[in-house]
Amino acid sequence: xxxxxxxxxxxxxxxxxxxxGVRALRDVSIGVAQDRIVGVIGPNGAGKTTLFNVITGAHxxxxxxxxFANRPITRWPAYRIVxxxxxxxxxxxxxxxxxxxxxxxxxxxxxGGSPLRKMLPxxxxxxxxxxxxxxxxxxxxxxxxxTALARTLPYGIQRKVEMxxxxxxxxxxxxxxxxxxxxxxxxxxxxxxxxxxxxxxGLSILLxxxxxxxxxxxxxxxxxxxxxxxxxxxPPSEIRTNPAVLDAYLGSETAC
Amino acid sequence: xxxxxxxxxADIGILVLGxxxxxxxxxxxxxxxxxxxxxxxxxxxxxxxxxxQHWAVTPALIxxxxxxxxxxxxxxxxxxxxxxxxxxxxxxxxxxxVRSFFLVFTPMGGSGGYRGMPHVSLGYIWIWAAxxxxxxxxxxxxxLWLEMRAVHDDERAAGLVGINTTLTKxxxxxxxxxxxxxxxxxxxxxxxxxxxxxxxxxxxxxxxLAVILGGSTVGAGALVGAALLVLLPEWLRFLxxxxxxxxGVMLILVLLTRPQxxxxxxxxxxxxxxRNRAA
Numbered sequence: 415x416x417x418x419x420x421x422x423x424x425x426x427x428x429x430x431x432x433x434x435g436v437r438a439l440r441d442v443s444i445g446v447a448q449d450r451i452v453g454v455i456g457p458n459g460a461g462k463t464t465l466f467n468v469i470t471g472a473h474x475x476x477x478x479x480x481x482f483a484n485r486p487i488t489r490w491p492a493y494r495i496v497x498x499x500x501x502x503x504x505x506x507x508x509x510x511x512x513x514x515x516x517x518x519x520x521x522x523x524x525x526g527g528s529p530l531r532k533m534l535p536x537x538x539x540x541x542x543x544x545x546x547x548x549x550x551x552x553x554x555x556x557x558x559x560x561t562a563l564a565r566t567l568p569y570g571i572q573r574k575v576e577m578x579x580x581x582x583x584x585x586x587x588x589x590x591x592x593x594x595x596x597x598x599x600x601x602x603x604x605x606x607x608x609x610x611x612x613x614x615x616g617l618s619i620l621l622x623x624x625x626x627x628x629x630x631x632x633x634x635x636x637x638x639x640x641x642x643x644x645x646x647x648x649p650p651s652e653i654r655t656n657p658a659v660l661d662a663y664l665g666s667e668t669a670c
Numbered sequence: 671x672x673x674x675x676x677x678x679x680a681d682i683g684i685l686v687l688g689x690x691x692x693x694x695x696x697x698x699x700x701x702x703x704x705x706x707x708x709x710x711x712x713x714x715x716x717x718x719x720x721x722x723q724h725w726a727v728t729p730a731l732i733x734x735x736x737x738x739x740x741x742x743x744x745x746x747x748x749x750x751x752x753x754x755x756x757x758x759x760x761x762x763x764x765x766x767x768v769r770s771f772f773l774v775f776t777p778m779g780g781s782g783g784y785r786g787m788p789h790v791s792l793g794y795i796w797i798w799a800a801x802x803x804x805x806x807x808x809x810x811x812x813x814l815w816l817e818m819r820a821v822h823d824d825e826r827a828a829g830l831v832g833i834n835t836t837l838t839k840x841x842x843x844x845x846x847x848x849x850x851x852x853x854x855x856x857x858x859x860x861x862x863x864x865x866x867x868x869x870x871x872x873x874x875x876x877x878x879l880a881v882i883l884g885g886s887t888v889g890a891g892a893l894v895g896a897a898l899l900v901l902l903p904e905w906l907r908f909l910x911x912x913x914x915x916x917x918g919v920m921l922i923l924v925l926l927t928r929p930q931x932x933x934x935x936x937x938x939x940x941x942x943x944x945r946n947r948a949a
Binding site for chain 1: 791811812816822823824828829831832835836890
C-alpha cells in the first residue's frame, strides 16, 4: 500500500488475527515513526482495538510480526512489552477499583530495584518514582484528586488518570483507544494540546478515534481499517479525498 | 491468666496466622479453600524435624514454611488457569488431598496421629503471630502490595501497566502457604499432638471466615476476625445449645451491613486521623 516510514519505532508486518470464523485483522502492515502522532480510523468492528491488543500482547497474532524499537515483540507477554516502552489506555476506562489517583501513578512505574526493595514501605523503595508521580499530577492538573479513589471521579478526570498512569510507565510509544470518547469540545481541545505537548517532548503516539475533526487536526498520518484490512494510509489531507475511504467509512458517517 | 483464657488466646494466635495466609492469597483475587492443607504440611514437617531430628522449634518452623512455600508455588501455577468458584473448589480438593495423604502416611502416624514434639508457650505463638501481622502490615504500604492489588482489581490492566501477573499470583500462593505452614507448626507444638482430622475442610473455612468477618482488604482484619471467631462462641455460651445458631445470625448481620468485613481501609484511615488529631 504505502512505503513503511524509514525510522519506524513500531512496525507491524502482515499481521492477521481471527476469532473463530471472524477475521479481525487481515494482513495488516503499519508503521509509526519517531515523534509522530498516527491515527487509526475505521468503522465499528474494523479491527482497531484488536490491533491495539495485538501490539500490547493482550492477543497473539495468528500471523505476522510486531517490531518495537528494532526488537521483535510479537510473542512477548504484555508486561514485558510495557517495560520495553509501549503504554496504552483503554476504550472503556480500566482503572484499579481499590486505588487512589496517587497509587495509580506509582504502580505503573517501572521498578529498577531488586524485588527486596519492592517490599519496602512507600517512598523508601523508590524516591524517583515519587518525584515522577508528583510531576504527572502537576502535568495533568490532578493535584486535588491525589487521595481520591480514582473510580469515583468524573469521567473526564478518569480519562486523565488513565493517561497519566500510562505515561508514568515511561513509554516511548503511547497507544490511546478513543481518547476523546465522551468528552465535550473543550475537553477534546485540551487533550489535543496535551498530546501535541507530549509529541513535542519526543513521545510517539498511536491513537484510535471516531471523532474525525479531532483526528484530522491532530495526526500526521492516518491508517484506515475496514473489515480488518488496511484500505488506505497517508496524511489526513489525502485520506479526506481517498475514494475508497469515502466509500467505506467517511461517506456513511459524515452525518455525525 | 487462667488456662481457659490461655487456651483461647493460643487458638486466636494460630487462627490469626491461618487467616493471614488466606488474606495474602486473596489480595491477588484468588480465594483458597485449601489452606488447611498447607497448615498440615507445615505441621507435619515441623513435627518431624523436632521430634525425629531433634531440631529446635524455630528452625523447624522456618524449614516447614519454606517447604510449604515451594508446594504453594507448585499449586499456584495450575491455579492461574482457574478463577473464582472454580479456584475455590480446586484448592478445596488440594486440602482434602493433603489430609487424605497424612491419613494413610503411616511413618508419621497415619490416622492414629503423631506426638513427641516439644511444647511451645502461648508467648512464642504470639511472637510469630504478631511478627507476621506486623510484616504484612508493613508490606501493605509497599510497591509489591500495590502490584498485588492491581492484579486483584483488574488483572489484564495490571499486565498492561507492566506488572508480571503470573509471578505476582504464584508468589502470593507461595507466601500464603508459608504463613499457613507456620500456623500448622505452632499448632502441632502447642497441642503436642496432631492427627489429619485437625486439618480438615472446617479449618480452611475458619481461616476464610476470619478474613471475611474481620475485613478482607486489610491485614489487621485477620486479627479482628480471629478474635471474634474464637471469642464469640464462648461469650454466647449462656445461650447453651443455641449459641452456634446465634453466631450464624451475627455473622449474617455483619456481612449485610459491612460486606467488606469489620475493618477496611477507610475505617483504618479514620482511626489514624482521630489518633493524630488527639495527639
